[in-house]
Amino acid sequence: MTVDRQPGDLRAALAKTIVGQEGVLEALLLALLSNGHVLLEGPPGLAKTLACRSLAAALEGDFKRIQFTPDLLPSDIVGTRIFDQRESRFATVLGPIFANVVLADEINRAPAKVQSALLEAMQERQVTIGPESHALPDPFVVMATMNPLDSEGTYALPIAQMDRFLMKINVGYPTREEELRILDRFAMADTQPVRCVATLDDVRAWRAAAHAVHVDEKLKRYIVDLVAITRAAQSVAVKSAGGTTLKAADLIDYGASPRATLALVFLARGRALLDGRDFALPDDVRAVAAPALRHRIGFNYRLATENVNADVVIDAMIAAIPAP
Amino acid sequence: MARKLTAPLILAAVASLACAGTGRGQTLQRLTVQAFVLSADTMQPQVDVPFHVVVTLHVRERVGQITNLQLPMLAQLELLGDERQTLTDPRGTQYREVVTVVVHDAGRFTIAPATLQAIDARDGKPKQWFTNDLPLSVRASATRVASGVAAGLLVHVARILAALIWFALLVGAALLAIFLLRRRAPLAPVRAPVAEPVSYQRAPSESERRRHQIEDALLVLRAERTRSAAVRVRAAVWRIIGAPEGETLGDVLRRPGCGEGPLRDLLVALERSAFTYDEDLAAAVDDAGAALERYAESLT
Numbered sequence: 001m002t003v004d005r006q007p008g009d010l011r012a013a014l015a016k017t018i019v020g021q022e023g024v025l026e027a028l029l030l031a032l033l034s035n036g037h038v039l040l041e042g043p044p045g046l047a048k049t050l051a052c053r054s055l056a057a058a059l060e061g062d063f064k065r066i067q068f069t070p071d072l073l074p075s076d077i078v079g080t081r082i083f084d085q086r087e088s089r090f091a092t093v094l095g096p097i098f099a100n101v102v103l104a105d106e107i108n109r110a111p112a113k114v115q116s117a118l119l120e121a122m123q124e125r126q127v128t129i130g131p132e133s134h135a136l137p138d139p140f141v142v143m144a145t146m147n148p149l150d151s152e153g154t155y156a157l158p159i160a161q162m163d164r165f166l167m168k169i170n171v172g173y174p175t176r177e178e179e180l181r182i183l184d185r186f187a188m189a190d191t192q193p194v195r196c197v198a199t200l201d202d203v204r205a206w207r208a209a210a211h212a213v214h215v216d217e218k219l220k221r222y223i224v225d226l227v228a229i230t231r232a233a234q235s236v237a238v239k240s241a242g243g244t245t246l247k248a249a250d251l252i253d254y255g256a257s258p259r260a261t262l263a264l265v266f267l268a269r270g271r272a273l274l275d276g277r278d279f280a281l282p283d284d285v286r287a288v289a290a291p292a293l294r295h296r297i298g299f300n301y302r303l304a305t306e307n308v309n310a311d312v313v314i315d316a317m318i319a320a321i322p323a324p
Numbered sequence: 325m326a327r328k329l330t331a332p333l334i335l336a337a338v339a340s341l342a343c344a345g346t347g348r349g350q351t352l353q354r355l356t357v358q359a360f361v362l363s364a365d366t367m368q369p370q371v372d373v374p375f376h377v378v379v380t381l382h383v384r385e386r387v388g389q390i391t392n393l394q395l396p397m398l399a400q401l402e403l404l405g406d407e408r409q410t411l412t413d414p415r416g417t418q419y420r421e422v423v424t425v426v427v428h429d430a431g432r433f434t435i436a437p438a439t440l441q442a443i444d445a446r447d448g449k450p451k452q453w454f455t456n457d458l459p460l461s462v463r464a465s466a467t468r469v470a471s472g473v474a475a476g477l478l479v480h481v482a483r484i485l486a487a488l489i490w491f492a493l494l495v496g497a498a499l500l501a502i503f504l505l506r507r508r509a510p511l512a513p514v515r516a517p518v519a520e521p522v523s524y525q526r527a528p529s530e531s532e533r534r535r536h537q538i539e540d541a542l543l544v545l546r547a548e549r550t551r552s553a554a555v556r557v558r559a560a561v562w563r564i565i566g567a568p569e570g571e572t573l574g575d576v577l578r579r580p581g582c583g584e585g586p587l588r589d590l591l592v593a594l595e596r597s598a599f600t601y602d603e604d605l606a607a608a609v610d611d612a613g614a615a616l617e618r619y620a621e622s623l624t
Contacts, residue, residue: 322570
């Protein structure tokens with residue numbers, strides 16, 4: 001690796017501002033290194049916005065937050081063309097998606113048309129407004145949130161759309177000790193602004209380094225096996241909350257796509273780089289397996305009727321594949 | 325008169341008897357050696373008077389035969405006979421080989437130790453055991469001493485002696501016949517040397533056993549500096565510390581005693597050698613070898 005500043009420095013800088021939420025911070029950094037996007041599911045008030053804003057500040061990048069509502073239009077996100085009477089011509093006004101770090105808050109509150117516009121921009125990394133195409137900034141990371149507690153008036157994201165997110169993180173409440181530290185840091189003292197520790201050029205160099213991280217053949221086979229078992233999990237047994245033993249295959253309609261295989265490789269490489277290695281380990285794959293798979297597996301109604309937690313099924317499938 | 329066997333022939337004959345029924349490529353037996361002793365029924369044999377050399381082996385296992393036991397080179401002795409006996413009981417197996425020999429020249433010489441090659445059942449490693457050696461002092465026979473006495477006196481004395489000998493032989497033969505009919509007593513060594521206090525009799529400690537295994541792993545890695553050897557050594561070390569296959573390094577490091585010190589360094593180094601890129605493999609194997617050495621030292 002030839003980069004002087006390391007991704008670990010960025011993580012350390014963010015940890016000085018964000019208390020706990022290591023999963024969210026790591027997901028943000030992995031998305032940055034892997035050129036992907038993150039879907040967060042969790043209650044409000046868990047420092048998601050602060051994490052995104054801090055990341056942008058630590059990189060000297062732009063940060064934009066878009067609150068998704070039922071009356072939002074695609075043009076509110078990507079931009080539009082307005083007629084300039086003084087110049088007597090149409091001028092393009094770029095939307096809030098033109099930023100390095102974008103927080104799409106409560107993405108499931110907007111109708112499918114708006115969701116589709118955002119997800120297409122995430123995929124193509126460019127936006128067409130009228131006759132002109134505009135490339136999105138590089139790096140470009142979208143962190144979309146969903147609130148699991150309040151589902152009234154929401155538009156669930158289809159699996160095909162969710163597949164475009166590199167990973168999905170379930171954000172939980174902080175521990176008691178973390179909450180005490182939050183009190184000390186934000187209620188009892190003046191918060192310190194995040195210090196800039198890297199540049200956007202550094203991020204591009206890190207991405208290139210992550211792309212060069214070695215993934216051994218044994219690890220590739222392990223990754224393929226992990227994805228394959230989501231499609232044929234007859235041998236995996238899980239227990240419901242009531243103590244009934246079920247076959248995982250009976251709870252799954254369809255397994256993860258090959259995009260999940262690629263995501264696992266990208267994320268494992270990113271995690272290796274974050275750890276200062278230029279080769280990936282089974283631990284890297286194991287650590288990112290659940291976030292990379294959980295939003296790509298189609299569970300059926302029995303998951304709810306048998307009162308089984310989806311993460312329990314995913315963990316059982318991961319555990320069923322021995323690491324190399 | 326039977327043709328005398330020369331020394332190499334003796335060795336070959338005895339070795340072939342000891343290893344009777346075993347193929348050249350046969351694998352070693354797995355034994356727990358408890359005693360392995362070489363003795364004789366006299367340490368001061370007379371010239372031209374037969375005596376017995378006895379090899380005694382006791383192992384904890386119950387086996388039908390003992391293979392890969394080599395008798396010493398009996399170059400200064402003439403082999404007259406060989407008798408082997410294998411007895412098993414609940415305490416294990418007693419192997420006893422009695423070689424009848426005769427020596428033709430007076431003087432002092434030493435019979436070298438007998439050897440046994442087997443897998444030590446205590447630690448699973450192939451080893452070679454040795455008996456004690458056997459110093460002998462051979463005396464000239466009475467007939468040779470008497471060769472300088474005057475012929476007349478010799479003839480007279482000889483007649484008396486001959487009569488006495490014949491009488492004694494008759495009585496002895498009768499007693500021997502009675503004795504043998506009652507019970508065939510085993511040959512009792514006149515002076516049985518105490519079994520060598522071999523280290524193998526003491527079960528190695530867990531730390532010693534682990535150190536031996538780590539040193540074996542180091543030998544493998546030094547002999548074959550490849551990815552597959554590194555992967556094999558990694559698997560072996562995981563087995564040594566009791567980690568099942570299928571766990572990740574993180575899982576193993578969370579096991580008690582694995583997350584710190586030389587063992588942690590070793591596990592990390594082996595993980596690197598198993599998964600790093602080809603250009604880094606040589607350096608990774610070097611690091612793993614050094615980590616194996618440090619860990620082995622920490623076990624002493």
